[in-house]
Amino acid sequence: xxxxxxxxxxxxxxxxxxxxxxxxxxxxxxxxxxxxxxxxxxxxxxxxxxxxxxxxxxxxxxxxxxxxxxxxxxxxxxxxxxxxxxxxxxxxxxxxxxxxxxxxxxxxxxxxxxxxxxxxxxxxxxxxxxxxxxxxxxxxxxxxxxxxxxxxxxxxxxxxxxxxxxxxxxxxxxxxxxxxxxxxxxxxxxxxxxxxxxxxxxxxxxxxxxxxxxxxxxxxxxxxxxxxxxxxxxxxxxxxxxxxxxxxxxxxxxxxxxxxxxxxxxxxxxxxxxxxxxxxxxxxxxxxxxxxxxxxxxxxxxxxxxxxxxxxxxxxxxxxxxxxxxxxxxxxxxxxxxxxxxxxxxxxxxxxxxxxxxxxxxxxxxxxxxxxxxxxxxxx
Amino acid sequence: xxxxxxxxxxxxxxxxxxxxxxxxxxxxxxxxxxxxxxxxxxxxxxxxxxxxxxxxxxxxxxxxxxxxxx
Amino acid sequence: xxxxxxxxxxxxxxxxxxxxxxxxxxxxxxxxxxxxxxxxxxxxxxxxxxxxxxxxxxxxxxxxxxxxxxxxxxxxxxxxxxxxxxxxxxxxxxxxxxxxxxxxxxxxxxxxxxxxxxxxxxxxxxxxxxxxxxxxxxxxxxxxxxxxxxxxxxxxxxxxxxxxxxxxxxxxxxxxxxxxxxxxxxxxxxxxxxxxxxxxxxxxxxxxxxxxxxxxxxxxxxxxxxxxxxxxxxxxxxxxxxxxxxxxxxxxxxxxxxxxxxxxxxxxxxxxxxxx
Numbered sequence: 078x079x080x081x082x083x084x085x086x087x088x089x090x091x092x093x094x095x096x097x098x099x100x101x102x103x104x105x106x107x108x109x110x111x112x113x114x115x116x117x118x119x120x121x122x123x124x125x126x127x128x129x130x131x132x133x134x135x136x137x138x139x140x141x142x143x144x145x146x147x148x149x150x151x152x153x154x155x156x157x158x159x160x161x162x163x164x165x166x167x168x169x170x171x172x173x174x175x176x177x178x179x180x181x182x183x184x185x186x187x188x189x190x191x192x193x194x195x196x197x198x199x200x201x202x203x204x205x206x207x208x209x210x211x212x213x214x215x216x217x218x219x220x221x222x223x224x225x226x227x228x229x230x231x232x233x234x235x236x237x238x239x240x241x242x243x244x245x246x247x248x249x250x251x252x253x254x255x256x257x258x259x260x261x262x263x264x265x266x267x268x269x270x271x272x273x274x275x276x277x278x279x280x281x282x283x284x285x286x287x288x289x290x291x292x293x294x295x296x297x298x299x300x301x302x303x304x305x306x307x308x309x310x311x312x313x314x315x316x317x318x319x320x321x322x323x324x325x326x327x328x329x330x331x332x333x334x335x336x337x338x339x340x341x342x343x344x345x346x347x348x349x350x351x352x353x354x355x356x357x358x359x360x361x362x363x364x365x366x367x368x369x370x371x372x373x374x375x376x377x378x379x380x381x382x383x384x385x386x387x388x389x390x391x392x393x394x395x396x397x398x399x400x401x402x403x404x405x406x407x408x409x410x411x412x413x414x415x416x417x418x419x420x421x422x423x424x425x426x427x428x429x430x431x432x433x434x435x436x437x438x439x440x441x442x443x444x445x446x447x448x449x450x451x452x453x454x455x456x457x
Numbered sequence: 458x459x460x461x462x463x464x465x466x467x468x469x470x471x472x473x474x475x476x477x478x479x480x481x482x483x484x485x486x487x488x489x490x491x492x493x494x495x496x497x498x499x500x501x502x503x504x505x506x507x508x509x510x511x512x513x514x515x516x517x518x519x520x521x522x523x524x525x526x527x
Numbered sequence: 528x529x530x531x532x533x534x535x536x537x538x539x540x541x542x543x544x545x546x547x548x549x550x551x552x553x554x555x556x557x558x559x560x561x562x563x564x565x566x567x568x569x570x571x572x573x574x575x576x577x578x579x580x581x582x583x584x585x586x587x588x589x590x591x592x593x594x595x596x597x598x599x600x601x602x603x604x605x606x607x608x609x610x611x612x613x614x615x616x617x618x619x620x621x622x623x624x625x626x627x628x629x630x631x632x633x634x635x636x637x638x639x640x641x642x643x644x645x646x647x648x649x650x651x652x653x654x655x656x657x658x659x660x661x662x663x664x665x666x667x668x669x670x671x672x673x674x675x676x677x678x679x680x681x682x683x684x685x686x687x688x689x690x691x692x693x694x695x696x697x698x699x700x701x702x703x704x705x706x707x708x709x710x711x712x713x714x715x716x717x718x719x720x721x722x723x724x725x726x727x728x729x730x731x732x733x734x735x736x737x738x739x740x741x742x743x744x745x746x747x748x749x750x751x752x753x754x755x756x757x758x759x760x761x762x763x764x765x766x767x768x769x770x771x772x773x774x775x776x777x778x779x780x781x782x783x784x785x786x787x788x789x790x791x792x793x794x795x796x797x798x799x800x801x802x803x
Contacts, residue, residue, distance in 0.1 A: 105608075131608065137605065138602070141599070141602045141605035142606065148596065153609075300617060311597065318589055477745045482750070512707040513707055515555030520535075
């Protein structure tokens with residue numbers, strides 16, 4: 078295994094490098110702090126790998142063009158922050174129902190509204206799941222370091238291709254803008270997944286929305302390959318043609334939900350530390366995680382039996398594991414840069430097995446280890 | 458595609474016709490009529506195969522076609 | 528089972544016909560005209576991609592046997608831009624409505640035109656929001672009626688052609704559901720134009736626009752098009768007063784400018800040398 082490359086990299090840069098490693102060939106977006114470096118680097122690097130970049134007229138057009146790029150068979154991505162993420166919601170729902178693989182990066186900034194454009198936040202967690210109207214499958218990942226941004230961008234592409242669905246990558250301004258040393262895995266160490274393609278023989282009876290027997294994800298042809306298929310945001314039959322039929326609509330929605338629900342084990346990524354003797358738990362994710370880890374280490378030195386849980390997959394929520402943990406954990410603390418969003422999921426799952434506490438911060442500053450430590454002392 | 462073809466024949470698909478009457482209005486030879494909301498070829502001999510009906514039928518329910526292939 | 532003319536069999540998903548548009552709606556005429564233009568140019572059907580937004584017009588691609596994409600309201604041109612840039616070999620045609628294209632989609636229209644990306648946009652312009660039941664649209668003439676203009680429309684209507692021309696489109700024309708042969712030619716020239724082409728195809732909507740504004744039946748509305756359209760080439764012959772309540776059809780603009788995907792390919796070439 079030859080030596081890995083070491084680089085000093087910004088989070089947003091690692092996102093682009095990860096996308097390139099995953100095989101990105103198309104980016105369409107719109108400038109918005111704190112994500113703009115992603116667009117700038119894609120503009121510079123994509124042409125060098127035969128890929129294409131376009132700056133569109135707004136964020137809605139950004140994701141629309143991204144979906145268009147994906148429909149021609151290219152791995153496509155767009156990046157934005159809160160205000161743009163809000164604008165993209167309708168087309169995120171479109172990509173979910175029409176089952177179009179693409180990656181949407183949201184480098185979260187303090188909201189709501191224009192808010193604090195250069196300040197970090199984790200205020201879009203629920204929006205990532207419930208932002209667009211109607212029930213729909215959701216995968217959202219959130220890295221806690223520049224290296225993880227690289228890895229999770231690859232994962233985001235892999236999941237979007239594997240499950241033919243949009244995947245949301247939730248950074249925040251801390252992760253997006255901080256620089257740190259990163260060990261880049263060699264290409265032979267990285268698993269790349271490409272979308273399932275239909276075989277050429279069945280070109281004329283190709284059904285863009287009919288999975289093979291026992292499967293959930295239909296093969297996906299590209300425009301221009303001779304599979305003249307139809308794609309719509311209306312409920313549709315196996316051919317992709319619009320339908321008002323109640324049964325077909327019900328089956329379609331339940332199938333695309335099952336793509337995620339039946340594969341939670343594959344999609345859910347988390348890490349645990351200091352759990353052996355843990356009676357209390359700190360559950361953290363994204364830019365808050367490293368403060369939480371520092372606080373937990375200090376707390377343990379002070380004799381608190383505190384464990385640490387890192388959620389890398391935000392949606393779907395790591396329900397099974399958190400329920401298991403709650404059996405032997407008295408109290409759980411969830412620090413996050415919002416007024417209580419992911420904590421609601423913890424409460425929903427844990428019910429009264431464990432007491433759940435929240436440490437929220439919305440003034441645009443990162444949560445510090447000291448703040449988490451004093452909260453630990455206070456509640457645990 | 459200029460429709461100047463004597464060997465073509467006027468054809469209709471009743472179940473596609475929605476009785477809008479546009480073909481009747483613009484047929485130069487008064488060949489057509491709408492009978493209980495569906496197109497009816499009243500006077501086939503007068504048809505000069507100009508194709509105006511096919512050009513303007515919103516539902517493709519009337520057209521000129523060679524008897525076998527085209 | 529008789530499934531229509533050769534043109535229909537060759538280019539439509541016949542099992543999906545008859546289409547959903549109302550009796551006498553002009554959209555079926557326009558959809559056939561677009562198809563005949565594609566057939567006349569004998570384009571490679573595998574490479575034709577038809578994109579639409581939301582509304583009556585935008586149901587068209589579902590019936591047409593090509594790579595077809597029915598997107599979200601107003602966003603057809605943004606989706607189409609992604610497709611065209613990602614795969615320039617595709618012949619991309621957008622079918623959109625007056626509301627879809629110039630109201631919610633206005634921003635994407637002016638930018639697609641500004642870029643002069645090789646996309647042919649056909650606006651099925653029936654001066655009304657038909658799918659949602661007859662509201663007035665950005666092309667509904669002033670003082671006319673819609674369910675949301677019960678006392679007469681106070682808005683000034685867009686001239687879609689001038690809008691596209693001003694934004695940078697290199698081919699601009701207007702046709703109608705009555706002047707079908709001309710419309711087919713305009714669509715052909717639009718498709719052949721290597722740049723952004725817009726054809727404002729005046730349609731008729733007897734169900735809502737016609738009824739709300741007492742324009743009579745489909746036949747009367749077609750006759751209105753026949754009697755009130757003036758070809759741009761003939762405009763000089765008419766005195767100004769007569770032109771007052773006429774509308775002008777034909778080809779308004781046919782220029783050549785650098786096309787967006789060609790320009791982007793030049794960047795790809797430039798970058799290749801950087802990395803020799």
